[in-house]
Amino acid sequence: MTASGQREQPASIRDVARLAGVSHQTVSRVINNHPSLRPETRRKVEEAIEQLHYRPNRIARALGTRRSGTIGVVASQRTQYGPGAAVVGIEEAARRIGYLVNTTNLISADPEEIRAALTAQADYRVDGIVIIAPQQRVLHALDELALDLPYVLLHSRSNDDPHEVFVDQLAGARAATRHLIELGHRDIYHLAGPQEWLEADARMQGFLLELSDADLSATAPILGDWTADFGYRAGEQLAWQGDLTAVFASNDQMALGVIHAFRDAGWDVPGDVSVVGFDDVPEARHFWPPLTTVRQDFAELGRRCVARLLSQPAAAPSTVSGESLIPHLIVRNSTAPPPTTPR
Structure with a gap:
C-alpha cells in the first residue's frame, strides 16, 4: 500500500526495462530465454526483475511465444x-x-x-x-x-x-525377488496387483523371470486389488498353508495387510517369514517392522x-x-x- 492508502500497481515490463537500462523487447527476450543475449545484459534484467518482484503477464507471454505455459x-x-x-x-x-x-x-x-x-x-x-x-x-x-x-x-x-x-517396473520386481533369493529363500509367493494394470503385470513378470533365472519353481501368483484388506486375507490363507518363507507383494498396502495377518497368526516377521513391498510409500518406514520395498523416484x-x-x-x-x-x-x-x- 502507498502512504495515501492506494494499492501499488504491480511492476510492468517497461518498469523493468527502465531500471535495467534496456528496451522492453530485451526484457521480453530474457523472460523467454532467448539465446542471443550478452550475459551482462541478462544479469541486469534478472536483477531488475528480482528487485521489482515482476511477474510476467501469462497471456501476453503466451501470445508472444505461441505457448500457453x-x-x-x-x-x-x-x-x-x-x-x-x-x-x-x-x-x-x-x-x-x-x-x-x-x-x-x-x-x-x-x-x-x-x-x-x-x-x-x-x-x-x-x-x-x-x-x-x-x-x-x-x-x-x-x-x-x-x-x-x-x-x-x-x-x-x-x-x-x-x-x-x-x-522400469520389471527391473524393480526382479531386484525385490533377487533380494529374497540372495537371503536364501526358496519358497516365495507373489501377491500381484490387478492384471489390467500395466505395472502389476510387469511386476509379476519380473518376479517370475527372476525365479526362472535362479532355477527355482514358482507358485501361482495371487491376484490382488492393491488394498491392505486383500493383503490381510491373502496373509491369513498363506499362514494357514504354511508352505512359504517369503512374500513379495506388488505394492506396500498389500504388504501391510500381509504383515498384519502373519502377526495375528502368531508368525514373526521377519523371523518366520520375510515380506517385501513395492512403491516405498511415505509410511513404509514406519510399518512394524519397517518395510523392505522398491522405491520409485516420482520427482x-x-x-x-x-x-x-x-x-x-x-x-x-x-x-x-x-x-x-x-x-x-x-x-x-x-x-x-x-x-x-x-x-
Whole structure:
C-alpha cells in the first residue's frame, strides 16, 4: 500500500526495462530465454526483475511465444499412490520452469470419457498432455484417438515408443525377488496387483523371470486389488498353508495387510517369514517392522516427463526412443534369511 492508502500497481515490463537500462523487447527476450543475449545484459534484467518482484503477464507471454505455459494431465485412478505421486512430481517439475498444470481425472475407461478429457485439455490450449493411464483398456481407447499435440505416456508398452517416460517396473520386481533369493529363500509367493494394470503385470513378470533365472519353481501368483484388506486375507490363507518363507507383494498396502495377518497368526516377521513391498510409500518406514520395498523416484519421473513433453515438436514424429528410470530396492527390517527350522 502507498502512504495515501492506494494499492501499488504491480511492476510492468517497461518498469523493468527502465531500471535495467534496456528496451522492453530485451526484457521480453530474457523472460523467454532467448539465446542471443550478452550475459551482462541478462544479469541486469534478472536483477531488475528480482528487485521489482515482476511477474510476467501469462497471456501476453503466451501470445508472444505461441505457448500457453500450461501442461495438461489426464489421469486415471489418481487415488492410488503411484498415479497420485506421479501427478505431484509433474506439478513440481512444471512449477520450477514457470508452467501451470491442469489435471483431468478419468472416471472410467469409456472412449467417450477419454475423448471428453482430451477435448477439455485442448480447450485450455495446453502445450502438451501427460497421460497417466495404468490400465490397459484406457491405453487401448487412447490408441483409437488421434492426438494432434505433443503427449507423453507414463507407462511402457514397447521399447521404442518416443512418447514413453516410465519407471522400469520389471527391473524393480526382479531386484525385490533377487533380494529374497540372495537371503536364501526358496519358497516365495507373489501377491500381484490387478492384471489390467500395466505395472502389476510387469511386476509379476519380473518376479517370475527372476525365479526362472535362479532355477527355482514358482507358485501361482495371487491376484490382488492393491488394498491392505486383500493383503490381510491373502496373509491369513498363506499362514494357514504354511508352505512359504517369503512374500513379495506388488505394492506396500498389500504388504501391510500381509504383515498384519502373519502377526495375528502368531508368525514373526521377519523371523518366520520375510515380506517385501513395492512403491516405498511415505509410511513404509514406519510399518512394524519397517518395510523392505522398491522405491520409485516420482520427482525425477516428473522432471523427465516435463522435459520430454516440452522438447517435442508440435508435429513430426520423434526419433528418440522411450526413456526408463530404474527403481531402487530399499532394505529395511521386514526381510531376513529364512528360519533354519520350518514352522
